[in-house]
Amino acid sequence: MATQYSISGTTAKGIAASVERGISEGELAPGDALPPVRRLADDLGVSPGTVATAYKELRRRGLVVTRGRGGTVVAEAPSVASRRPPQVPPGLVDLAGGHPDPAFLPVLRPPAEVHPTFGSHRASPRLPALEELTRAWFARDGVPAERVTFAHGALDCIARLLSVELRPGDAVAVEDPGFHHLLDLVPALGLRMVPVAVDEEGMTPDALRTALRSGVRAVVCTPRAQNPTGASFTRARRDELVSLLREFPEVLVVEDDYTVEIEGPVAPTLAASGLGRWAQVRTVSKRLGINLRWAGMAGDPVTIARHDGRMLMTSGWVSHILQETLVGLMSDPAVARLVAAGEAAYTKRRLALIDALGSYGIRATGASGIGVWVPVRDESAVVNGLRTHGWWVAAGSRFRIVTPTAVRISTALLLPEDAERLARDFADVLRDRQAVYGG
Structure with a gap:
């Protein structure tokens, strides 16, 4: 139990604000337990109902979670403060971040001149040239593109969709393991996560069936290069999932196809399967760089309209300067060749590590994407062990629910000639920790 921070307040609002302040100032850390309801009520001289109401509000906002007999504890990624990745210790090779290789990213060339604009762009938020390129981008892969829109990145788009479609307390089916920022976002919106198991072909039908029958209102998934496992839909798996989803036509299905252009052949997608409520989100961060905070989205008429209605009331539009920059990049043959070279290099690097680990009897998954997922029994032991060999990898706890x-291990920057050394060091770490390694 946290004993260094004294919670104060005489109303539910005041108690909740005190806990939030403790979290934001670092006095209450992720995993710290809050006092039991009756004990805190006695300490503050208020009714147990007042404390229970405060805790309920904190849970709704994603600041705390309840763990049955374990009581109420501060969430692993409370929405009151952003969770930043740990700093890479000096001298280590960073294989934790999941970022693309700068060698395969183009130099950005914004418009040479930007003339003053009178008024706002709310009446015409999308440049026709970029809208046309976006339609062609989706249509090329069989995704219906009659209606497209823009947002400030994938998470911005997904957050807006979930906010307009769901209400606090509603449930969302998410991949487990899954994208750690999404796993932070959903509870921060006051929504409940329902984990859906993933194998090498994506969400498993049995797990999705269970989630749908439990009453989830939305499903968020990745058609290829699933983060962190690298899973990609096969046609058979896609068809199984679509068959299930058609039994629940009111459930919103959101696909995050974040690795378009650096992942080879197009995976079969749910978005191209005639579902009633759907959206597919595509970004350019992996192929063109993180400075381009932009996402394109295709979807059914209702979903697009609701997204745009909310965006109109908030940010309004994506910068037209950014849009013009994207038009130039997406139309440039030299950029396309650079991206294609990156795609080939990423595939070679990922497969080199999987093969090298396999030669030591270490199982790793990574059918696509820019990383591999390696089951171990003790994450901390492996992370710390590899650190002593000069490697910095990500513990799976950031990506897992159950x-x-x-x-x-991110492979975007791992040259094939270095894969053997990493695999050898990995095997050495496991041998040193046979008592805790589970294979």
Whole structure:
């Protein structure tokens, strides 16, 4: 239990604000337990109902979670403060971040001149040239593109969709393991996560069926290069999932196809399967760089309209300067060749590590994407062990809900000639820790 921070307040609002202040100032850390309801009520001289109401509000906002007999504890990624990735210790090779290789990113060339604009762009938020390129981008892969829109990145788009479609307390089916920022976002919106197991072909039908029958209102998934496992839909798996989803036509299905252009052949997608409520989100961060905070989205008429209605009331539009920059990049043959070279290099690097680990009897998954997922019994032991060999990898706890322990290794910057050394060091770490390694 946290004993260094004294919660104060005489109303539910005041108590909740005190806990939030403790979290934001670092006095209450992720995993710290809050006092039991009756004990805190006695300490503050208020009714147990007042404290229970405060805790309920904190849970709704994603600041705390309840763990049955474990009581109420501060969430692992409370929405009151952003969770930043740990700093890479000096001298280590960073294989934790999941970022693309700068060698395969183009130089950005914004418009040479930007003339003053009178008024706002709310009446015409999308440049026709970029809208046309976006339609062609989706249509090329069989995704219906009659209606497209823009947002400030994938998470911005997904957050807006979930906010307009769902209400606090509603449930969202998410991949487990899954994208750690999404796993932070959903509870921060006051929504409940329902984990859906993932194998090498994506969400498993049995797990999705269970989630749908439990009453989830939305499903968020990745058609290929699933983060962190690298899973990609096969046609058979896609068809199984679509068959299930058609039994629940009111459930919103959101696909995050974040690795378009650096992942080879197009995976079969749910978005191209005639579902009633759907959206597919595509970004350019992996192929063109993180400075381009932009996402394109295709979807059914209702979903697009609701997204745009909310965006109109908030940010309004994506910068037209950014849009003009994207038009130039997406139309440039030299940029396309650079991206294609990156795609080939990423595939070679990922497969080199999987093969090298396999030669030591270490199982790793990574059918696509820019990383591999390696099951281990003790994440901390492996992360710290590899650190002593000069490698910095990500503990799987950032990506998991209930699935077994593992580590994620980003391969975007790992040259094939270095894969053997990493695999050898990995094997040495496991041999040193046979008592705790589970294979």
